[in-house]
Amino acid sequence: xxxxxxxxSDGRGQRIVPAKxxxxxxxxxxxxxxxxxxxxxxxxxxxxxxxxxNNAFDAKLKSAIEEHVAVTERxxxxxxxxxxxxxxSNRGKKCDAMEGLIKEGESILEDTxxxxxxxxxxxxxxxxxxxxxxxxxxxxxxxxxxxxxEEIAALLLETLEEEKDxxxxxxxxxxxxxNLEAAEEDQA
Numbered sequence: 001x002x003x004x005x006x007x008x009s010d011g012r013g014q015r016i017v018p019a020k021x022x023x024x025x026x027x028x029x030x031x032x033x034x035x036x037x038x039x040x041x042x043x044x045x046x047x048x049x050x051x052x053x054n055n056a057f058d059a060k061l062k063s064a065i066e067e068h069v070a071v072t073e074r075x076x077x078x079x080x081x082x083x084x085x086x087x088x089s090n091r092g093k094k095c096d097a098m099e100g101l102i103k104e105g106e107s108i109l110e111d112t113x114x115x116x117x118x119x120x121x122x123x124x125x126x127x128x129x130x131x132x133x134x135x136x137x138x139x140x141x142x143x144x145x146x147x148x149x150e151e152i153a154a155l156l157l158e159t160l161e162e163e164k165d166x167x168x169x170x171x172x173x174x175x176x177x178x179n180l181e182a183a184e185e186d187q188a
Contacts, residue, residue, distance in 0.1 A: 039090055045072050
């Protein structure tokens, strides 16, 4: 077991950060900690996405975001199932990354006029969220497989595919109309 109270440097002059007393000591503990982080993030999105949808100008974008709320709710249910398989509480742990991404999305709404430019900003904020989720689920799947949790890996893979689909829908909306309309606003 590593000495978590070790102070000093790593030989390159970088300070070794001491671990908190509650720090994960094994991969399974880290896995559960990361699951608590992502379930918090997904629950936060269920609350934040309707605001983005309500502020979308393009009907297809609005519909895509509204549909993703239902997908995200199913993802929370799937994560709850993962916690049940592990015999762990599904109580989330504050996800600072998602909090920041949601705040950034809200500031985009405040910093843009309703219309195509705001829609382009909504897509930008939404894709940042999707990419965070894609990275998170990819890591969780790798952890699950290493830990021999194949059933959990399959559940998480289902969610990862949904996140990739959402990202593709946003990319198509951006490249096929919204960004073009937003650029036309600059020309007007």
